[in-house]
Amino acid sequence: MRTVGSIGEVTEQKIYAAAAELIAKRGYEGINLRQLAKDVGVQVGSLYNYISSKQELLFNILNGVMNELIDAVKATVLMEYTPTAQLQAFVKLHIQYHTNKLPAVVIATSELRSLEPENYKKIVRLRVEYETYLREILRKGCEDGSFTIENVRLCEYAIIGMLTGVCVWYNPRGTLPINKLTNYYQEFVMRLVGAETRDANARPTVVRAKAVARR
Amino acid sequence: MRTVGSIGEVTEQKIYAAAAELIAKRGYEGINLRQLAKDVGVQVGSLYNYISSKQELLFNILNGVMNELIDAVKATVLMEYTPTAQLQAFVKLHIQYHTNKLPAVVIATSELRSLEPENYKKIVRLRVEYETYLREILRKGCEDGSFTIENVRLCEYAIIGMLTGVCVWYNPRGTLPINKLTNYYQEFVMRLVGAETRDANARPTVVRAKAVARR
DNA sequence: TCCAGTCAAAAACAAATGTTTGTATAAGCT
DNA sequence: AGCTTATACAAACATTTGTTTTTGACTGGA
Numbered sequence: 005m006r007t008v009g010s011i012g013e014v015t016e017q018k019i020y021a022a023a024a025e026l027i028a029k030r031g032y033e034g035i036n037l038r039q040l041a042k043d044v045g046v047q048v049g050s051l052y053n054y055i056s057s058k059q060e061l062l063f064n065i066l067n068g069v070m071n072e073l074i075d076a077v078k079a080t081v082l083m084e085y086t087p088t089a090q091l092q093a094f095v096k097l098h099i100q101y102h103t104n105k106l107p108a109v110v111i112a113t114s115e116l117r118s119l120e121p122e123n124y125k126k127i128v129r130l131r132v133e134y135e136t137y138l139r140e141i142l143r144k145g146c147e148d149g150s151f152t153i154e155n156v157r158l159c160e161y162a163i164i165g166m167l168t169g170v171c172v173w174y175n176p177r178g179t180l181p182i183n184k185l186t187n188y189y190q191e192f193v194m195r196l197v198g199a200e201t202r203d204a205n206a207r208p209t210v211v212r213a214k215a216v217a218r219r
Numbered sequence: 220m221r222t223v224g225s226i227g228e229v230t231e232q233k234i235y236a237a238a239a240e241l242i243a244k245r246g247y248e249g250i251n252l253r254q255l256a257k258d259v260g261v262q263v264g265s266l267y268n269y270i271s272s273k274q275e276l277l278f279n280i281l282n283g284v285m286n287e288l289i290d291a292v293k294a295t296v297l298m299e300y301t302p303t304a305q306l307q308a309f310v311k312l313h314i315q316y317h318t319n320k321l322p323a324v325v326i327a328t329s330e331l332r333s334l335e336p337e338n339y340k341k342i343v344r345l346r347v348e349y350e351t352y353l354r355e356i357l358r359k360g361c362e363d364g365s366f367t368i369e370n371v372r373l374c375e376y377a378i379i380g381m382l383t384g385v386c387v388w389y390n391p392r393g394t395l396p397i398n399k400l401t402n403y404y405q406e407f408v409m410r411l412v413g414a415e416t417r418d419a420n421a422r423p424t425v426v427r428a429k430a431v432a433r434r
Numbered sequence: 435t436c437c438a439g440t441c442a443a444a445a446a447c448a449a450a451t452g453t454t455t456g457t458a459t460a461a462g463c464t
Numbered sequence: 465a466g467c468t469t470a471t472a473c474a475a476a477c478a479t480t481t482g483t484t485t486t487t488g489a490c491t492g493g494a
Contacts, residue, residue: 006460006471015471030332033248036451049454050472058452113387114329117245155403162407165384166377172328173376188373195410221441221490230441251481264484265442273482 016054018044024065028107032062032118062115063123069108070130073101077137087145088199094138095167095190102171103182110171135164145197152198163193231269233259239280243322247277247333277330278338284323285345288316292352302360303414309353310382310405317386318397325386350379360412367413378408 022043026035037058041048055061076097084090101109112131119127139160145151153159167189174185237258241250252273256263270276291312299305316324327346334342354375360366368374382404389400 005458005473007473008460011461011471031246031248033246034333037453038451047473048452049474052453053471118249154406158400158403159407161384161388162381162404165387166381169376169380169384172380185373188370189377191369192374192377192411195413196407198410220443220488222443224490226441226491252483253481262443263482264444267483268441 015044015046015050019046019051019054020061020065020068023061024069024106024108024111027062027065027115028110032058032111032115059120059123062111062118063127065108066112066115066119066123066127067130069106069112070127070134072106073097073109073112074130074134074137076101077134081137081141087141087148087150088194090141091138091145091193091197091199092190094141095163095193096186098167099170099186099189100182102168103174103185104176113168135160138163142197145199150199159197162196166192166196230259230261230265234261234266234269235276235280235283238276239284239321239323239326242277242280242330243325247273247326247330274335274338277326277333278342280323281327281330281334281338281342282345284321284327285342285349287321288312288324288327289345289349289352291316292349296352296356302356302363302365303409305356306353306360306408306412306414307405309356310378310408311401313382314385314401314404315397317383318389318400319391328383350375353378357412360414365414374412377411381407381411 019040023035023040026040026043037051038048041051044051055064077094080097081090081093084093112127116124116127116131139156142151142153142156142159146153146156170185170189174180176182234255238250238255241255241258252266253263256266259266270279292309295312296305296308299308327342331339331342331346354371357366357368357371357374361368361371385400385404389395391397
C-alpha cells in the first residue's frame, strides 16, 4: 500500500538523518529498527526498501561523513598557505563538525567497534587519511620553525583527543557560541604545538629543559 | 547442582572482571549475558546469584571505578604541594588508569548513556567530583601565577579530552612505555596551561594578543 | 553424621529484534 | 486508460536476549 505523496529519495534521506541522530544518542547496538522506523514515520519493513541490513546503515553513515570531512579538509584547510593557518583552519573545521553540524561525526569516533571487519577496515582507512592531514601540518610546521614538537605522532593524538572531546559536553543551545569556543581551542592547540606567536616581542614558547632549540 | 570447588566470592569477582573487559570492548548494549557467562565459565542463570539485572552490573562497575579514581586522586594528587606538581600527578594518574590498569575506566566515559536515569545521576555526580579536583588545581595555579589560563572550565575539558583520548589508541603491548607516554602528556598539559618553566631564562608563555599579563 | 545454607546447572518464558514475504495503492509514462 | 514501477503496509518468522524457576549437589559447622 503505497502512501500518498511518498517519494523514495526523501524517505531515504529521512532514514539516514534519523539513524544518525538515534545512533549518536544511544549507540548502534542501543537502537532498534522499530524505533528508527517510528522516528521516520514508516513501518519497520519499509526500511528494507533502502537498506539491506542494519550494519549497512551504520557503514553508509560513517562512510558518508568521513568522506565529507576529508573533502572539507581539502577544500578549506589545505588551501591555507602556512602550517599555522592550516592548523587553525583544521581546528575550526573539526570543531564545527563536532558540534553543530553532524550527529554523524560523533558516531565516527564512538561506533567503529560495531563495524564488521570488512567495513571496519574501510572506515579506519578514511580516518587515517583524515588524521594524516593533521600530522603533515604538524610536521611541516616543525620543519619551518613554526612549531616546536618533540613527538609529532603523540601531539597529533593529543590534538585529536582534545578536539573530539568537545562533542561530549558541548551544548549548541548553551551560552557559549561556536566561534568563541573555536577561538579558545585554537589557542589551546597553538600552545600545544609551541607555536610562534605573532607578537614580535614575545619569545617562542620554551617548555622545560626538554624543549628543542630552534634555528 | 553446585560445582566442586565453587566459591561465591571468587565467582563474583570473575563476573565483574569479565564484564568490565567485555563492555570495554563491545559496549554495554553490545554484549549479552550468555557471552559473559561463557567467559566466566558458568551458566547464564547463575549470574543472577550475584546480580539482580544487567543494568546493575554496569552501575556497580562504574560506581566502583569512579570511587577508586577519586580515592586515588585524594591519596596521590592532593598530597602534592604546588598546583604544578598536583597537575603533573593528575596527568600521571589519569593516564595510568586509562591505559594499563582498568578496562572499567574506559567504560566510565563511554557507557554513561546506557545508565538508567537514577543511576546516571549518581555516576555523573562522581564524575563531576573527579573533574572538579582538576578544575581546582587549575584555578589555584592561575591564582598563584603558575598557570596562565583564560577560561579554566574550557581548559579543564580540553585536558580531560586529551588525556581520555589516550585509551582509544594506546596499546600496552606496543613500544611506547607508559612512563614515556606520561612524560609527553605531562608536557602537553604544561604547555596547555601556560605553565611557568623551571628554566629561569625563559619567559612565561605568551600566546597571541589575548594572553593575560600576569603580576 | 546430619543439617542449613551456598552455589550452580538446566530448562523454560516472554519480550524484543533483525529480516523476509506477500500484497496493495500511488505515480508516472506510453 | 492501461501498464509498469516505485513505495509502503501488515503480518509473520526465526533468533536472540534478559530473566525466573526448579532442582540438586557441594560445603562447613554442630
